[in-house]
Amino acid sequence: MESNLKVLFVAAECTPYIKVGGLGDVAGELPLKLKELGVDVNIVIPANKDMEVPTQYKGDFPVNLGWRNETCVVREVINAPVPTYLVDNYHYFGRSGVYGHRDDPERFAFFCMAVYEMLQHFDYKPDVIHLNDWHTAPLAMLIRENEREHPHFHEIALLYTIHNLEYQGVSGRNIFAMFGVKDVVFKTTKVEYYGCFNAMKAGLNYADIITGVSKTFSHQMLSPEHGFGLEGVVQSRKSALRGVINGINTSLWNPETDALLVNTYNSEGLLKKRENKRQLKKDLGLDEKDVPLFASVTRLVPNKGLDLLEGAAEYIVKEGGQFILLGSGEKYYENVFMRLMDRYPGSISVNLEFNNAKAHRIYSGSDFFLMPSRYEPCGISQLIAMRYGTIPIVHKTGGLADTVLDAGKNTGEGTGFTFATYSMDAFQRALKKAFGIYKDESALSGLIKRAMSRESSWEEPAREYLSLYEEARKENQKRKTKGRKTLFEEKGKGESHI
Numbered sequence: 419m420e421s422n423l424k425v426l427f428v429a430a431e432c433t434p435y436i437k438v439g440g441l442g443d444v445a446g447e448l449p450l451k452l453k454e455l456g457v458d459v460n461i462v463i464p465a466n467k468d469m470e471v472p473t474q475y476k477g478d479f480p481v482n483l484g485w486r487n488e489t490c491v492v493r494e495v496i497n498a499p500v501p502t503y504l505v506d507n508y509h510y511f512g513r514s515g516v517y518g519h520r521d522d523p524e525r526f527a528f529f530c531m532a533v534y535e536m537l538q539h540f541d542y543k544p545d546v547i548h549l550n551d552w553h554t555a556p557l558a559m560l561i562r563e564n565e566r567e568h569p570h571f572h573e574i575a576l577l578y579t580i581h582n583l584e585y586q587g588v589s590g591r592n593i594f595a596m597f598g599v600k601d602v603v604f605k606t607t608k609v610e611y612y613g614c615f616n617a618m619k620a621g622l623n624y625a626d627i628i629t630g631v632s633k634t635f636s637h638q639m640l641s642p643e644h645g646f647g648l649e650g651v652v653q654s655r656k657s658a659l660r661g662v663i664n665g666i667n668t669s670l671w672n673p674e675t676d677a678l679l680v681n682t683y684n685s686e687g688l689l690k691k692r693e694n695k696r697q698l699k700k701d702l703g704l705d706e707k708d709v710p711l712f713a714s715v716t717r718l719v720p721n722k723g724l725d726l727l728e729g730a731a732e733y734i735v736k737e738g739g740q741f742i743l744l745g746s747g748e749k750y751y752e753n754v755f756m757r758l759m760d761r762y763p764g765s766i767s768v769n770l771e772f773n774n775a776k777a778h779r780i781y782s783g784s785d786f787f788l789m790p791s792r793y794e795p796c797g798i799s800q801l802i803a804m805r806y807g808t809i810p811i812v813h814k815t816g817g818l819a820d821t822v823l824d825a826g827k828n829t830g831e832g833t834g835f836t837f838a839t840y841s842m843d844a845f846q847r848a849l850k851k852a853f854g855i856y857k858d859e860s861a862l863s864g865l866i867k868r869a870m871s872r873e874s875s876w877e878e879p880a881r882e883y884l885s886l887y888e889e890a891r892k893e894n895q896k897r898k899t900k901g902r903k904t905l906f907e908e909k910g911k912g913e914s915h916i
Contacts, residue, residue: 424544426459427448427550428461428462428533428554429461429551435466440581449500457884460544465506465507466511466515472496476494479539490506492540503536523617527556527597529553530597546887546890547576549578555587555617558621558625576626579628583618584646584793586646586647588611589614593615607623622648626658627889629659629886632817634816640656662879663821667876668805679779694783695784704764710740712741713742713743714742714787715745715787717747719748719751722791722792727743730845730849745772746770746772781803794818796817801821804869821872832868833869834865834869
């Protein structure tokens with residue numbers, strides 16, 4: 419499949435320039451694969467003080483924010499594998515940290531307005547704009563509400579991907595006023611949310627196609643439990659909703675070529691994986707004994723299931739295993755796990771940092787990987803773990819349900835262990851299965867090989883997105899045809915009164 423489509427990919431972060439979470443990986447990897455499929459794809463992201471990348475000036479222009487103008491400076495990353503543009507403004511983006519600022523709603527409102535202006539100032543007319551999460555969603559509103567003034571906007575199809583439904587960009591009506599659209603747009607069927615402006619609703623209500631980052635997550639968004647107050651809006655757009663599982667960079671995450679490992683290996687050379695385990699335990703101060711080694715590489719925030727992970731760590735130690743944690747986040751959870759390490763020296767290693775090299779060695783040297791997330795739209799850690807032959811033990815939700823096949827219920831076919839009920843009892847039952855299979859070398863070897871053989875590249879997801887771009891264009895054509903018909907009918911009614 420090849421394509422001559424022009425796609426503008428708009429996101430708040432993008433690896434390798436700036437990354438906080440999975441969105442950064444998607445923005446850095448999906449467009450690259452789309453380019454290989456023949457798509458003329460460009461990326462646009464906000465600039466950031468933490469970026470260390472050579473750029474060249476492309477232009478600047480004023481951005482009207484309702485009560486004042488701000489200057490947008492556009493720079494292009496030099497020698498980027500995919501043309502990548504940085505939207506810069508010292509006031510909004512001349513600081514560290516992608517998120518977490520008190521004025522985030524205003525910062526990303528400026529970003530959306532700047533991209534909207536770029537579409538008019540630059541000679542790049544996309545067929546599709548691919549928007550991601552709440553930070554970029556208002557751009558869909560700007561495109562659709564300004565089609566009469568800018569007729570070429572009629573031809574642009576909009577695809578909106580939700581990576582995390584919990585964060586919606588809810589702010590005051592003063593932020594809505596910055597976009598300069600008519601007040602009639604501020605209603606519940608479009609962007610109003612309990613008297614506030616909900617940025618994510620703009621993406622949901624204006625996009626031609628909506629995607630979640632896994633099929634299960636897309637279904638879960640329709641429920642009150644996982645809809646975070648927007649389940650009714652998602653339900654109203656159900657016919658436009660699709661699910662596409664993320665991939666991973668299989669060149670970067672490859673145990674056969676990973677330069678960060680003590681020993682590289684494949685599914686036929688698992689003795690080297692065991693050597694990596696021994697070295698990892700030595701480096702982290704764990705007792706050198708032949709017991710199952712469990713690990714978690716995660717942000718320390720509640721939705722990652724840390725209440726279960728705390729109990730799991732104690733259970734693992736009491737059953738004779740060992741546990742490694744790598745990650746940082748909320749101080750409460752950092753203290754919880756540090757106390758556990760103090761209580762069980764030699765059995766628990768807690769590393770409160772983000773350390774890429776250490777993460778690679780943990781994925782390689784551990785036996786089992788824990789992801790008891792309360793919800794997980796897609797998740798990539800379980801994909802990386804399987805790639806390295808480390809068996810995932812996951813809560814059966816979102817992308818975890820779609821990517822990990824339970825070995826207990828699918829003998830000879832499974833790739834990990836899952837538990838359906840979010841409870842310590844259910845998690846412990848899955849851990850017990852892991853302890854059991856560890857004692858059966860033949861069964862464990864088979865499970866590892868199946869996990870390592872799972873296809874997790876961006877090849878298939880990119881082709882799915884390519885098909886969805888075409889579907890979005892068709893939906894946009896239907897919308898335009900319907901709009902012209904409605905306008906004709908209204909004119910006809912008007913003439914009948916003359």
